[in-house]
Amino acid sequence: MANIRGFCCFECKKEVGYSPETAKRLYVCPACGGNLEVLYDYKKIGLSVSRKSLENNAERSVWRYLDLLPLEGRKFAPPVQIGWTPLYPSKNLGESLGLTHLYIKDDGRNPSASFKDRAGFVAVARALEQGEKVVSGASTGNAASSLACLASAMNLKTVIFVPQTAPAAKIAQLLVFGAQVITVKGTYDQAFDLCLEACAEYGWYNRNTGFNPYTREGKKTCSYEIIEQLGFKCPDKVFVPVGDGNIISGIWKGFRDFYELGLIDRLPQLVGVQAGGSDSIMRAFESGGPLPAVSGETLADSISVSIPRDGRAAVRALQESKGFPIHVSDAEILEAMTTLARAEGVFAEPAAAASIAGLKKAVDSTRIRSDETVVALITGNGLKDVASAMKAVGKPSLIEPNMGALRELMADNARKL
Numbered sequence: 001m002a003n004i005r006g007f008c009c010f011e012c013k014k015e016v017g018y019s020p021e022t023a024k025r026l027y028v029c030p031a032c033g034g035n036l037e038v039l040y041d042y043k044k045i046g047l048s049v050s051r052k053s054l055e056n057n058a059e060r061s062v063w064r065y066l067d068l069l070p071l072e073g074r075k076f077a078p079p080v081q082i083g084w085t086p087l088y089p090s091k092n093l094g095e096s097l098g099l100t101h102l103y104i105k106d107d108g109r110n111p112s113a114s115f116k117d118r119a120g121f122v123a124v125a126r127a128l129e130q131g132e133k134v135v136s137g138a139s140t141g142n143a144a145s146s147l148a149c150l151a152s153a154m155n156l157k158t159v160i161f162v163p164q165t166a167p168a169a170k171i172a173q174l175l176v177f178g179a180q181v182i183t184v185k186g187t188y189d190q191a192f193d194l195c196l197e198a199c200a201e202y203g204w205y206n207r208n209t210g211f212n213p214y215t216r217e218g219k220k221t222c223s224y225e226i227i228e229q230l231g232f233k234c235p236d237k238v239f240v241p242v243g244d245g246n247i248i249s250g251i252w253k254g255f256r257d258f259y260e261l262g263l264i265d266r267l268p269q270l271v272g273v274q275a276g277g278s279d280s281i282m283r284a285f286e287s288g289g290p291l292p293a294v295s296g297e298t299l300a301d302s303i304s305v306s307i308p309r310d311g312r313a314a315v316r317a318l319q320e321s322k323g324f325p326i327h328v329s330d331a332e333i334l335e336a337m338t339t340l341a342r343a344e345g346v347f348a349e350p351a352a353a354a355s356i357a358g359l360k361k362a363v364d365s366t367r368i369r370s371d372e373t374v375v376a377l378i379t380g381n382g383l384k385d386v387a388s389a390m391k392a393v394g395k396p397s398l399i400e401p402n403m404g405a406l407r408e409l410m411a412d413n414a415r416k417l
């Protein structure tokens with residue numbers, strides 16, 4: 001943690017200086033309970049991180065950014081590749097939306113098939129550096145399956161709280177990776193609160209989003225990659241699906257880090273995409289007031305949140321980046337899922353497809369110029385939630401296994417054309 005200088009509260013702005021003792025099990029602000037941001041010594045980091053050092057770095061994973069992470073070293077690296085996911089130039093979708101420089105960052109290509117691996121590896125390494133034996137987390141599904149995936153090979157036990165309604169694939173991942181899984185008869189928000197109480201009672205290390213200050217630090221690596229993959233050019237707009245608001249605040253932190261280090265000379269606008277029933281951050285952004293509790297109802301389970309746990313940081317990211325929030329309906333999300341898959345070959349889970357739904361809406365309402373460089377972040381793979389995907393498409397044909405039946409079907413199809 002040689003490059004950390006302290007922590008700053010998002011609410012009361014008080015700072016906590018860094019020492020190995022203060023950093024251990026430090027979750028929220030000791031003064032007011034607000035979420036904490038990790039502060040770095042950029043002068044010191046600048047001595048080892050430069051455009052040249054990055055261009056000469058052969059590592060193709062999040063570990064290439066070790067000097068910018070809240071970790072002692074690489075000792076507790078899980079044995080799988082995290083990060084350095086592809087940034088695809090999106091020709092087909094770009095053309096249909098009238099955008100000449102659209103890119104898709106496919107984070108469904110991570111080991112547990114979601115963006116959350118960027119946070120999971122930091123939580124696992126931090127836990128092991130602190131000598132923890134058990135790490136616990138509440139999750140809509142992805143944060144938990146990532147934690148279980150990355151902890152499994154590191155001899156670190158995981159206790160996971162998920163809503164009973166989490167998609168089957170995510171629960172299957174948890175069980176296959178060997179987590180102790182506790183499904184809760186309630187919402188994600190209720191699972192979250194139960195996990196906090198359980199950690200206090202049993203002494204487990206807590207990885208909860210918007211509570212553990214280090215998850216944001218892993219998530220920011222995605223922005224570093226975007227900058228490097230664009231040849232050290234800053235995009236104009238980045239579309240990010242938003243639930244608790246931890247991903248978008250991490251994405252913002254990443255761009256700001258590179259700006260502070262002089263690796264880019266400007267910052268992008270962030271567009272936070274929320275599901276209609278789960279748009280507390282959008283409401284707070286528009287009213288300038290507190291984050292209201294909303295129903296959280298949407299089929300996009302990963303962004304179904306009543307009270308966003310990192311909402312303040314998300315609103316700040318939107319304000320500081322001079323970006324904006326946008327909300328989309330479940331029908332728009334399902335349509336975006338097939339549009340993206342058919343145009344670019346990328347299968348996104350509903351929350352991830354929300355990026356594309358938000359992008360389409362922004363184009364339709366002329367909030368993007370056609371020559372802007374735009375990145376849409378795909379945060380989770382479509383196989384995570386096949387039941388929702390099936391709602392976006394019709395049923396396949398079913399026939400007897402003979403040519404007669406096939407010919408009949410083909411003729412029938414031809415008549416319908």
Ligand SMILES: Cc1ncc(COP(=O)(O)O)c(C=O)c1O
Pocket residue numbers: 114115116140141142143209241242243244245246247248302303349351352379380
């Ligand atoms: C696939 C996916 N997209 C988006 C999000 C939203 O991230 P956040 O809750 O940090 O806003 C999540 C969080 O679970 C997710 O799993």
Ligand SMILES: [Zn+2]
Pocket residue numbers: 009010011012013014029030031032033034
């Ligand atoms: Zn505070």
